[in-house]
Amino acid sequence: MKTTMRDTFLATVLEEMQASPDVVLLSADFGAPAIDAIRAEFSDRFVNVGIAEQNLINLATGFALEGFRVIGYAIAPFITMRCFEQIRVSLAILSQLRPMNVTLVGVGAGFSYDVSGPTHHCIEDLAVMSALPNLSVYSLSDHTQAPLFAKHCLAKPGIKYLRFDAKPHEPVCDAGNDGLIERGFRVLNAGRDLAIVSTGYMSHVAWSLLPELRAEGIDPLLIDLVAYNCVDTAALEAELAHVPRTLLLQEAVLDRSIENTLRRMAGGKLEAMGVGDRYIFEIGSRDQIHDAAGIGRAQVLDRILQHHAALA
Amino acid sequence: MNARAEFHDPATRAHLLADKARWVREQTLAIHRRAPETRVASSLSAVELLTVLYYSGIARITPDEPLHAERDRIIISKGHGSICMYPILADCGYFPMAALETVCKPGSFLGGIPDPIIPGYETINGSLGHGLGVGSGTALALRTKGKAQRTFVLLGDGELNEGAVWEALMFAAHHQLKNLIAMVDCNGRQMLGYTDSVVNLNPLDAKFAAFGWQTHTVEDGHDVAQLLAGFEALLASDSPKPKVLIANTLKGKGVASLENAPLAHVMGVGRAEIDAILGDGAAP
Numbered sequence: 309m310k311t312t313m314r315d316t317f318l319a320t321v322l323e324e325m326q327a328s329p330d331v332v333l334l335s336a337d338f339g340a341p342a343i344d345a346i347r348a349e350f351s352d353r354f355v356n357v358g359i360a361e362q363n364l365i366n367l368a369t370g371f372a373l374e375g376f377r378v379i380g381y382a383i384a385p386f387i388t389m390r391c392f393e394q395i396r397v398s399l400a401i402l403s404q405l406r407p408m409n410v411t412l413v414g415v416g417a418g419f420s421y422d423v424s425g426p427t428h429h430c431i432e433d434l435a436v437m438s439a440l441p442n443l444s445v446y447s448l449s450d451h452t453q454a455p456l457f458a459k460h461c462l463a464k465p466g467i468k469y470l471r472f473d474a475k476p477h478e479p480v481c482d483a484g485n486d487g488l489i490e491r492g493f494r495v496l497n498a499g500r501d502l503a504i505v506s507t508g509y510m511s512h513v514a515w516s517l518l519p520e521l522r523a524e525g526i527d528p529l530l531i532d533l534v535a536y537n538c539v540d541t542a543a544l545e546a547e548l549a550h551v552p553r554t555l556l557l558q559e560a561v562l563d564r565s566i567e568n569t570l571r572r573m574a575g576g577k578l579e580a581m582g583v584g585d586r587y588i589f590e591i592g593s594r595d596q597i598h599d600a601a602g603i604g605r606a607q608v609l610d611r612i613l614q615h616h617a618a619l620a
Numbered sequence: 621m622n623a624r625a626e627f628h629d630p631a632t633r634a635h636l637l638a639d640k641a642r643w644v645r646e647q648t649l650a651i652h653r654r655a656p657e658t659r660v661a662s663s664l665s666a667v668e669l670l671t672v673l674y675y676s677g678i679a680r681i682t683p684d685e686p687l688h689a690e691r692d693r694i695i696i697s698k699g700h701g702s703i704c705m706y707p708i709l710a711d712c713g714y715f716p717m718a719a720l721e722t723v724c725k726p727g728s729f730l731g732g733i734p735d736p737i738i739p740g741y742e743t744i745n746g747s748l749g750h751g752l753g754v755g756s757g758t759a760l761a762l763r764t765k766g767k768a769q770r771t772f773v774l775l776g777d778g779e780l781n782e783g784a785v786w787e788a789l790m791f792a793a794h795h796q797l798k799n800l801i802a803m804v805d806c807n808g809r810q811m812l813g814y815t816d817s818v819v820n821l822n823p824l825d826a827k828f829a830a831f832g833w834q835t836h837t838v839e840d841g842h843d844v845a846q847l848l849a850g851f852e853a854l855l856a857s858d859s860p861k862p863k864v865l866i867a868n869t870l871k872g873k874g875v876a877s878l879e880n881a882p883l884a885h886v887m888g889v890g891r892a893e894i895d896a897i898l899g900d901g902a903a904p
Contacts, residue, residue, distance in 0.1 A: 332764075352764055363753045363787035370757015373742070374765065394784065397747045398754055405736045405744070589737050592726040 313472040314415050317454035318342030321379060324462055325350050331462060332371050336361045336382035338415070343381075361386045365394035365412075372408035377462050383421075384414030384430040384471060388437055399467045400440040401587050411461040411468045417447065417508050418559025420474035430471075434507075434560040437469045438537040441585045445536040447471040447558075449511035450479045453488065453534060460489050471536075473509055480511050480532060491543045492535025499527030500550050506557035507533040514557055579615045581608060627675045637844040641671040645874050646898055647707035647720065653894045655724035657732050661872035661884035662701025662776065665807035665841070669867050670774070672847045673803070674708050678855070679772055683713035686739040692769050693758045695743050697751020698776035698805060699733050701885075705740075706730055714740040749782025751775065752802060756792045759800040759862075770799045778810030778885075781819050786831075793832030796860040802833075804864060806841065807871035813882045825866055834861040841867030 319342055325331045332353045333346055347354040357364045361382055368378045380387060388395070399410055414433060421428035437445045444466065446457055454472070461468045481496055488494045493505075496515055506514040511532040521528055529551050533539060548554055556562075571578045583601045590600045598604045627633045627640070645667045652660040673679050673694070682688035696702045703723070710717045715729075715738070722728035729737045733746040742758075745751050755773035762769050779785065792800050806824065808815055815821055828835045834857060838850045847867065854863040872878020875889050875897065895901035 332761075355760070357791060358787075360787040360791070362784040363756075363791055366750055366753025366784065366788065367757035367760070367791070369743075370754045370759070370771075371761040372757075373754070374758055374761035376761055376764075393747065394750060394753070397744060398750055402736065402744050589731075589735060591724060591728045591731045596726055 310476040310478050311451050312340070312474070312476045313448055313451045313454040314340045314413070314474075315342050316451040317413065317458050317470075317472070318346065320455040320458035321462075322346050322349070324458065325353060328377070329353075330376050331379070332376045333379045333381060334364050334368055334371070336364045336380075336387065338382045340415075361391040362394050365391045366398050368410050368412075369394075369398040369402065369408065372410045373406060377409040378411070379462075380410065380412045382414065383428065384416040384433055385428060387412055387414045388430070388433040388469065392436060395437075395443070395467075396440060400442045403442050403467050404587050405589070407465055408467065409462070409465050411470060413470045413472060415472045416474045417471045418473075418510075420509065431560045433469075433471060434536055434558065435563060441587055443467045443469060444538045445469045445471070446534050446538075447507040447536045448473075448534055449506075449508055449532050450477055452479050453485055456485055456489060457534075471508065477509075477512065480515050483532075488534060490540065492539035493531050493533045493544060493547075495547065496530035496532050497528060499529045501526045501528055501552075503529040503531060503548050503551040503554040504557060505531045505533050505544075505548075505554055507536060508559055510557040510559050579611060581611060628677050633676060634845045634848065637668075637672055637675060637848070640675055641668045641842075641844060644671050644704055644707050644711075648704040649875070649889065649894045649897060651703055651706060651720060651723050652889060653891055653898075654721065655732070656888050657724055658703045659700045659732070659885065660703065660889055661809075661875075661878045661881075661887060662698065662805075662807060663703040664873045664875065664878070665869040665871045666698070666701060666774065666805040667704045667873065668842045668844050668847055669803060669805060669865075669869070670702075670704060670708055672844050672851065673772060674712055676848060676851075678848075678851045680769070681712060681740075683709075683740070686714055689767075690769065693742055693755065693762075693771040694740075695745070695751040695755045695758075695771065695773045696734065696741070697745050697755075697773050698748065698779050699745030700748075701776060701805070702734055702774070705734060709738065709740040712740075714738075748776070748779040749784045752785050752788040752792070755800060755802075756788045756795075756797060759792070759797040760795055763797070763799060768799075770801060772801045772803065774803045774805060776810075777804055777806045777808065777815050777821060777824070778818075780804070780821055780824075781810070789828070789831045789833065792862040797862045798860045800862040801854060802862070802864040804866045805869055806866055807869045809871045809882065809884055811883075811885045828864045828866070832861055834859045834863045836863070836865050838865060838867040841869035842873055 334355050337359045364380050368380045371378045416430050419429050483496045504514045567580050588600050627636050652658050679692045682691040723730040735744045751773045755771045759771040825835045825837050836850045836854050838846045850865050872884045878884040
C-alpha cells in the first residue's frame, strides 16, 4: 500500500504517547493527517512552536533536560540546516555531558519536494548531520521502517536524526526488515556480481533496476543502508567481502572531504588521523587537547612508525 | 547551613549582600590575575545580579546535589561573561574553594568559558543566544509536569542581537511562561563597542513589554537593594506573563581602566591594577 513514512511513524508515536506520559512532539508549524489526532488528544504534549526551527531545537533541549523524550518534527532542510548551530551546541555538545533523548524528524529527503526548488531540496543534510559527534543519522527507504525507528529512537538515549521522504510510496520490496535495527542495513538482493549500497529513495531506484541488470547477466548485491553514520561496519564489511566492486547511491551530495578523496587515490593505503567522535572538555594547552583528541605529536609519531613497519 | 542562610534576615541582608558582592568581585579579579585569558569585564558587570540571585534566597539552589529535582533552573546564557560564577558556586558549596586556584590550568574543570562539567551549570553557553530558548523549554516542561520550580536565565544585552532570542521571547509570552524569569545584564557594551552604536536595543523595556513580558528595570544594577526589590516585585506578581529583570550595569565595574573603555569586552586587566585594587600585591 502506498503511504508516507510520516504517517506510519506518527501513528506509532501516538501509541507511544498514549502509553507513556514522557513523550512530547514539537512541530515547526508542520503537519500531517496523523498529527491532527495527536494534537487533539495531547494538547499539553504537542507543541507547535511556529516557524522557528532554531527555537524548536532549544525547546527540545529544555524538555529533554527535564526528562521528556522529545520528537522534533519539521521540513528536512529546515530542521537540519536552519538550526544547525542549535543542534550542534544544545544537542550534540550538551548531550555528551547531560543525558537527553531527542529525535529530529526531517520530512523531504533529497528531491522529494521536487517542484519546490533548491530551498526545499535536501541534499546536504546527510553530510552535515553526519559530521556531528553524538548524533545518529538514519535515512529510511520506506514506510514499513518508520514504526520500527519510532520505537527504536524513543527507546535509545541520545540524539537522532530521521530522514523521511515526503511522498507516499509502496514498500521497496517484500524483503522485510529483519535485523535492520541491529545492523543498520538490510539486504534486498543477495547477488555477488557487484554491490549497490543505496539509501532512502535511491533504494527504490536500485530495486527497480534489478530486472534490467539481470537481463544483462548481472546479479547484484543490493543493500538498503539506513543507519547512515552508525551502521554495523563489521556486518556491512562481511556482506561486501564477496563482491568485486561497490556502487554507492544516495540522493544527497557525496562526501567531499579530503579524507575520502585521498582514500580513493590511495586505494586502501591511506592512514587517516583526525579528531575523534566526541567533544573535548578537558582544560589544557593546544598540545594537551591534541593528546586528548588523539592527534597528539607522540600519537602521530607512533602511528607513522606503525604504518611504516606494516609496509616494510 | 549553606552559604545563603545568613542573608535571609531582611534587616541585614542588603548590607551582607553588598559585602558578599564585593568579595565576589575581588575573587573574580584574583582569578583573572591568575588566568589572564578569562573575559573579565563582562563578568564584573553581573556580580551583584548573580550574588543576589544565589545568596538572597531568590533562587532555590541545591549545592549538595546540583541537579536535585527541587532546584530552580539557572541558565547563564551569556557564557563568556560569567567567571564571577566560579567564586559564587564554590562559596555556595558546589565545589571546593581550592578549585578557584586552578582556573584555565591543565586538568582543571574550570575553563575560560564555563560548561556543565562544572557542578551548578545546567547548560553550555559559550555560543550566545541559546539560553532563553532552552530555558523556555525547561519552564514549559516543568509546567507540563506540574512542578513549581522556576527557570532563571541570565542574558547579556549584546547577546540580544541574536535572532533566536526573539523567537524564544515570542514563544514564552505566547505560552504564558510565568515560571520563566529572564535577567538582562545591560552593561551597554559588546565586543566592538557600545551596544547602541552596533544595533540599538533601546527602548529595551518597551520591547520586552511589547512582546508580552512583564518587565522591571533596575536603574543601578550594582545596588543590591534595588535588585532585591526588582526580583521581589516580579516574583510576587500574579501576572501570567514571563518576567524580565533589566539591570543597568557597568561593564568592568570596579576597574577604572575598563569602566569607560569601549572595547572593554576584549580587554584584560594588568597585574599592577589588580594588585592595587586588591591591596595584596605580594599574593601569587
